Amino acid sequence: MPPRPHRRSVAVVGTGGIVSSSHLPALRAHADRVELVAAVDVDPGRLDAFRELAGGEVAGYGSMDDMLDAVRPDLVVVGTPPSLHREQTTAALKAGAWVLCEKPLCLSLAEYDAIAAAEESSGAYASVVFQHRYGSGAVHARELIVGGELGTPLVAHCQTTWHRDAAYYAVPWRGRWAFEGGGPTMGHGIHQYDLLLHLLGPWAEVRAMAARLVHDTESEDVSTALVRFRNGALATVVNSVLSPDEVSRIRVDCADGTIELTHLYGHRNDDWVYTPAPHVAPERAEAWRTPAADVPSSHTAQLGALLDAQDHGVRPPGSGPDARATLEFAAALYKAAFTGLPVLAGEIAPSDPFYQAMHGDHPHWAPKERA
Template structure:
């Protein structure tokens, strides 16, 4: 592949809250390496407001040209990197279009609505790029990097037990947005749209899972198609056991991961992002080694989890023609985990890694056409770009 230019040409698709609040600041932080050449949104007024604000607030990125049509933007601008911040139902088609145009893709979660869509996207990738990566910013804070190193080197001993918790609160107004809570436009409830960040981080820390048993319910938001709470019991390849809880019913909101190892407990408690201070290490009773405890509690650097931190790796991968972080096996493992959680919850049977093949209905939709959960006649997703 040809070497990227001195500054990578980037475009954003969707100009809603996640793009203005997270993608744009991330691009601005890397303005020496990337320029924002275009923005796409079907709402002309919102698009004009975004391009004007981007030029005024982040002049180092340049002035993006506004488009209301993705294909026209790809044809005229030929960006090297496309950032997708649109509703989930649009990700599959838009990622495929960007890859076909030769652009690398960095997409908000979930990357797509099914394993079938994921495999179709990756089939459009080519060796050396372009590749598609999903936003998984919680992996990239220095606290997470440090914890993963300690776990993978055995410094904390053997992982035994873990708890992964995303207990948030969303009211009826949240679900008044027509694409939320629907299988064919959001792909699921808090399992897919909220807890996926913590689940992804848990898998990043502990590695491959082997078996899931689960339950799900629609306890409060009865007007939606998907669940509003799910729970799972998980076995990992290492033998460790874990619980995973996803909720939008919880007045006391928290995101938490706790891993009990033979030498220590490591715990992360935060809400939407973490710093070093959000991680704690508790040694096993009787362990008295001040130097070791200091090493555990002192990460190299102090980088908060953020889109900015992950984008650094995306840009490096683009320049070197290597698979970027948050793509390939790791991204698919998280999506397969969610598909297996839904299948286990809806069927009442345990699901093992690799069970969901193209012949399985849960490969094609997270509801698996289960009679108690599949939509009878779900509306088509509207072509909108507000996340």
Template sequence: MPSRLVRRESGLAHGKRLRVAVVGAGAIAGSHRAAYRAHHDDVDLVAAADVDEARVLDFCATTEHAKPYRDLDTLLAEQKPDLVSICTPPGLHVEQTKKVLESGAWVWCEKPPCRSLAEYDEMISAEREGGPYVSFVYQQRSGSAVARFRALLAKGELGRPLVAHCQTTWYRDAAYYAVPWRGRWETEGGGPAMGHGIHQMDLLLHLLAGEGDSDGGDGEWAEVQAMTARLVHDVETEDVSTALVRFGSGALATVVNSVLSPDEVSRIRIDCERATVELTHLYGHVAENWRYTPAPHANRIETEPAEDVGSSHAAALKPVLDAYRAGRRPPCGGRDGRRVLEFVAALYKAAFTGQSVRRGEIGPGDPFYRAMAGAEGKDR
């Protein structure tokens, strides 16, 4: 194996701004640009790359001085960024992430992380202790209201979680699927369970996992049963899925992912012993989107966070920058970032086989480890 670059000293540790770049100048890149602007004192957006010259020129024109590139290799060689946002389709994430890590830069990668557990493990294997690391953008678990729920749960003020519901019911028309890589197993990796519901499912699993880091504790999911269907769209993947989930604690949950729903909503409801907690929003949430209903026998619970920080790319970026300063693995990476991808793989396996799937059973010898559709791939 060729020798790897030594991890760079963090510019933040010396009061300097990190040099950051964006790969893929499509719509989601705007959220990364906004996140970097929000942390302007810590980062300097120096470059962007996209195969579409007009698109990358338009993106760079909205920045302070980012230089446009047509390819990632040239960007890395000339700009030597410290952190790179990957905003390309999921089929490109493995190759691009490995290139960035090889260059010595950290990666902040959009969802879905990749198309399979095998690809995820391949990306993580390119990391080195102390960095560079890759973190994935699960911005729905950011914000002060999420931290407040986890604190209340950890202190026992809510009691045990008993019943939960996770809902991502959105609407996407035929024009949405006219983009060539969407709706195909080979390029997108899955349907709404991968490309849409993954955010709410990650948030549900994060809320119930407590302080553990995918360590197999009672808060982790334990078993999944599921169904998928293709009811409207002419695509390879599903356009709706449902799942029943059992957690190690014994709690039960239902999960629904859809792109067929004109009344769009993202919702999580968790019934605990002492309160029902419900989050209702669409693409982002603040404290007012959370509702706590105490049980008749329970005392009033102080539910307001000390500061109302909403979920956003900017809020999700802060712990990544903090981790860079400290030279430690950021959240939403490693085992923590893998949790929801394993859950999605289990959902698909359960739907395709008609059998329940337990956490930890999908390993390298399992066809669903290498593809969310199993051995049949796009023929499903």
């Protein structure tokens, strides 16, 4: 086995909750492969607090341009609000750094294609955080489905029913098309339906509805979709921030068995349940159980996969056309919801208003009347 390259230098952009709670532990878990050398934040107090939490000699910068000029990192982790992702990701790519960016990677298909162009000209790659693909349970489930062991996929359900209160949306950029790109379709449920697409493969057609039922936001607070996959399977997708009983769930019914995953923000092997059809022999069903090695879905697992790709100089998972398909699904859901028409895969071309923005030319919902 060839020797592993030197530790790669890493910079984080944005030092708020997700970077401190998820990316920093992931970097520490891979400390033999990476070295955190710089952090960027426009808030000096937050930056200082992060640097103290990170320990060591982590240089602090108030702007990304200053950091890239001084450090030239191998990898940039982007954890800022979504409206900044496209600009910051392309800046890192142009500096020759690979990127691991929080979801959504950007706010539209137009922005995604601009990132793809920056990849092509730089030779570096940008991955979006879809950590639920990387747990051992998800890897095993996909192998069983793709390999045909469970029979033909027939029916699926994808549910992200979470709860967010008014205080959550008091943050100025939340619930605004220009800053977040949408509501729970873009900011919450995207993790689950990305995993659904990862398990079932390309989608073919979407029909949908979206509404703002509670929160005083521009974007929706609930959406639902009916999906036809290229393999013929039919699915429902629900994205909500109105649900007191919070759960994340995926169920796939195949001809020979059902897979069901129930969790909230991350899964382990025990969260996956396999139910064989009556005609399936017990010894065959026993082989479906997830292997004993339990790798939770996490930023740590995805970072490891990205570093493996970087070691070999190949496109990392969670990037390129694969990640674009998930963003295209979101755009199709919004287009179907706002036009009332079915949307086919590949339909949203550069001339389509839903290529430029997730809301297309749909007007914002009016502010709610207050008692």
